[in-house]
Amino acid sequence: MIKITGIGWITEKRYGRIIQQSARDYSDLKSLASDFVGQALFAYPVKNFGRFDKISKMVCAAAALTFNDAGVRYFKSEKKETGIIGTGTAGCLQSNLAYFKDYVDNGRSLGRGNLFIYTLPSTPLAEVAIHFGCRGPLLYIKSGQSRMLSLIEYAGDMISRNEASSMLAISADEHRVICILLETDDQVHQKKGFRIEEQSLTAMIASLEKGIS
Amino acid sequence: MPSVKSVVVACDMVTPYGQGVNLCWKHLIAGDSAIGEITRFDTRHFKTNKAGIIPGLSCGAGESFVMKMLAPMSKGKRALIPEDSFPILATTTGEINYLEGHIITGKGEYKQSDPGFLLEKIVKLTGVKYPGLLVSAACTSSNTAVSHGAALIDSGRYDSVLVIACDSVSEFVFSGFSAIMALDENAARPFDKNRKGLTLGEAAGYILMMSQERALREKRPVLGKIAGWGLTSDANHMTGPDKDGGGLAAAINKALQSASVTIDDIGVISAHGTGTIYNDAMEIKAFKKVFNKQFVPAYSIKGGVGHTMGAAGLVEIIIALKSLQEMTVPPTVNLLDVDPQAEGWVFQEPAKFKKAVTISTNSGFGGINSAIVLC
Numbered sequence: 261m262i263k264i265t266g267i268g269w270i271t272e273k274r275y276g277r278i279i280q281q282s283a284r285d286y287s288d289l290k291s292l293a294s295d296f297v298g299q300a301l302f303a304y305p306v307k308n309f310g311r312f313d314k315i316s317k318m319v320c321a322a323a324a325l326t327f328n329d330a331g332v333r334y335f336k337s338e339k340k341e342t343g344i345i346g347t348g349t350a351g352c353l354q355s356n357l358a359y360f361k362d363y364v365d366n367g368r369s370l371g372r373g374n375l376f377i378y379t380l381p382s383t384p385l386a387e388v389a390i391h392f393g394c395r396g397p398l399l400y401i402k403s404g405q406s407r408m409l410s411l412i413e414y415a416g417d418m419i420s421r422n423e424a425s426s427m428l429a430i431s432a433d434e435h436r437v438i439c440i441l442l443e444t445d446d447q448v449h450q451k452k453g454f455r456i457e458e459q460s461l462t463a464m465i466a467s468l469e470k471g472i473s
Numbered sequence: 474m475p476s477v478k479s480v481v482v483a484c485d486m487v488t489p490y491g492q493g494v495n496l497c498w499k500h501l502i503a504g505d506s507a508i509g510e511i512t513r514f515d516t517r518h519f520k521t522n523k524a525g526i527i528p529g530l531s532c533g534a535g536e537s538f539v540m541k542m543l544a545p546m547s548k549g550k551r552a553l554i555p556e557d558s559f560p561i562l563a564t565t566t567g568e569i570n571y572l573e574g575h576i577i578t579g580k581g582e583y584k585q586s587d588p589g590f591l592l593e594k595i596v597k598l599t600g601v602k603y604p605g606l607l608v609s610a611a612c613t614s615s616n617t618a619v620s621h622g623a624a625l626i627d628s629g630r631y632d633s634v635l636v637i638a639c640d641s642v643s644e645f646v647f648s649g650f651s652a653i654m655a656l657d658e659n660a661a662r663p664f665d666k667n668r669k670g671l672t673l674g675e676a677a678g679y680i681l682m683m684s685q686e687r688a689l690r691e692k693r694p695v696l697g698k699i700a701g702w703g704l705t706s707d708a709n710h711m712t713g714p715d716k717d718g719g720g721l722a723a724a725i726n727k728a729l730q731s732a733s734v735t736i737d738d739i740g741v742i743s744a745h746g747t748g749t750i751y752n753d754a755m756e757i758k759a760f761k762k763v764f765n766k767q768f769v770p771a772y773s774i775k776g777g778v779g780h781t782m783g784a785a786g787l788v789e790i791i792i793a794l795k796s797l798q799e800m801t802v803p804p805t806v807n808l809l810d811v812d813p814q815a816e817g818w819v820f821q822e823p824a825k826f827k828k829a830v831t832i833s834t835n836s837g838f839g840g841i842n843s844a845i846v847l848c
Contacts, residue, residue, distance in 0.1 A: 339708050343706075351588065351589070351609070353572075353584065356566075356569070356572055356645070357572065357576070359649065360572060360645055361576050363648050364576050364577060368515070368518070368644070369518035370518065370648070370651075370652060371648035371649050371652035372652060373649070373652040373653040373654075373712075376648075376649035376650075376652050376653060377711050377712060377838065379566070379645075380565060380609065380611050380838055380839070382609055382611050383711070383838065385839070386611075386706070386711060386839025387711070387839075389707075389840065390708055390709065390711065390839075392708075393708045394706060394708055395708050395723070396706065397617070397704035397706070398704070398706045399608055399609070399610040399621075399841075400607075400609045400610065401606055401607060401609075402588070402606070403604065403606045403607070404604030404605070417628065421624060421731075422731075423727075
């Protein structure tokens, strides 16, 4: 049995946790790292957070909220066998534009490496893997089906196949990121959460996606 | 031996050598390199003008390089690809030339570069009925897509999966790899002691996978089997690999375990072998970690075709299957002086091997690692 044990979300103005039922406003993305440190959401500072593209900042913040929501602690010196699967409507389109526009504006002679590294849709997920020490599979997918439900299904399958002991499923758009932690029920049976086999999951996800905007 | 459910029943590809698997194999065995000069865009400001370019490939306004690569391959293949195949697209930049065109000329629609649109075009081109899935995991995109496809078949969810991979050499990626100083000024020399970096390449291809039962029922030729896979992250650095090879070693060990094989079963390794100092050193460390001091012949095809990014894994799986059919290890093209750390692993000449199981590895940006066991 696989259980959703943590759900974190963030928009451009507000962030929150679903299981712990908390939410708060925040001022801006630049201050997000220090804002979170104050709230003890990041256990330690995120390296190069200021250089992340917007989506990577939001994805990293949502992952921190999710681990916190699930009561999962993480340490700089310790890695975990968690995998990450992500999706998003626009992928890395904005980062691609930012990189190539900058390159063209500078005479098409030299690109900026720090902008180029964000031109993969998997990069925000890799930033999460690096900060939180997630050593499991890492992939970005996009399908025509209901995004969050597909993600949960794929993530659950990967746990069932022993590809990872737990999975973060991240739906990231420019203005909103929702992150879900899936763990095996035998490890976390006392934790609050939702079994992914529950009939009510579809309604819960629909309400979650509708409620966070 | 592994209990295999997914088998490869058809494949094709276009690489800088030209159209077809046999052509690519023939050139690799001969040690030829298809790396040449780029004329597609101005390279005078860069350290190199070298890349693996598909001969004669060009595209006009409103077209994309990757669709120009894929279209000829799909001609006459509709009968071969069942309508109920689930399509999976592996790519890193897809039709990025739409975005380039929009920014450089102000014309066209940059949103067309979203690989989601490419997936829709591929669904139409191949005539399959499912909307499919896009998989992107940097330079492990193909291996990740093939693993996912095999998992869909193993679970019984689908019994036919079509994995398509493509990426082109564009000013976008060329300038980016130049910016991070990853390019060799000449052609890449994987596992050579004087290697200086990678050379970009372009390719497109597909493999059609089926359940063994369906392949048997439809009397399909079995080109090889997807026996197992392992996917991991280094969780270490965005552009540099885990220097001790721990992440890749973990992926290989997972792949061996999932295929129910041991290191003694592996006859040959298709390495990622980009030609960068750090990647190749990391890979050899990973191989030594897994195979203990037991040498297993390994090779990289990137001195021949360049690093074809999201398509690299698929091209390498197809060549690995060919190497199994021929029971031959291709030489590592452009290898002149073997890095002392790689001595005994890679070779300048083709060689025969006896154990009919191979493992194909890829690693990518973000520290993503993948390994696939084929037999």
